[in-house]
Amino acid sequence: MAYCRSMVHDTADSWKVLTSASDIVARRLLGSTLVRVLPGGVRLAGRIVEVEAYDQTDAASHSYRGRTPRTDVMFGPAGHLYVYFTYGMHYCANVVTGAEGHGAGVLIRAVEPLEGLDTMAENRQHRNRSKTHELTNGPAKLCQAFGIDKTWNGHDLRQEPLRLELSQTPLEEDMIVQTPRIGIKQAKDVPWRFYIRENPYVSGYVSRTR
């Protein structure tokens, strides 16, 4: 019984890490799992292998120019989902981090598909199903695969049917590669992109290793 209570305590405790600075949280999210249960009961799961940190003090962040209707969720409680729409056709998902009132988050750039690959392929209208690494190796791709759109903006990731399961133990430091972020013009030298070393499910892995 004491054991059970300590497990519950640990879970609540580990969730608190999300209130840390976004670059700290970014590292901690690597190896954690995103789980979606669809209305029909199908389970989709992916292990987070690539992330980017954003903060209100950082010119590349949506929250840099202050709280607006669009960025409101970023300034809310940690552990909620900030979903934004971009390029007229894509959604991207962030885990909100930091204290309430502070606009920060971690963009999930890629996951390694674990469960529900067929459904992910359908959601992605994926033609070549042998290339499973192309299902979720980009921020908009994983949103499409998981069926995440703007209706999920503000969702608490501790709640079904879309949950973030924090890994029990952080990854070893030498398993994490740190680089500048992708596709931004402001603050492009800030090294706040993190990914798991030599993981084939990281975005652009194939083209960069050719």
Add this chain to the structure above:
DNA sequence: TGGACGATCCCCT
């Protein structure tokens, strides 16, 4: 009220 642009992806060359 309008115009520029974007934390992307995919197809074509």
Add this chain to the structure above:
DNA sequence: GGGGATCGTCCAT
């Protein structure tokens, strides 16, 4: 490797 698709958001008139 380059460019088009496509529309919400924000800022300047």
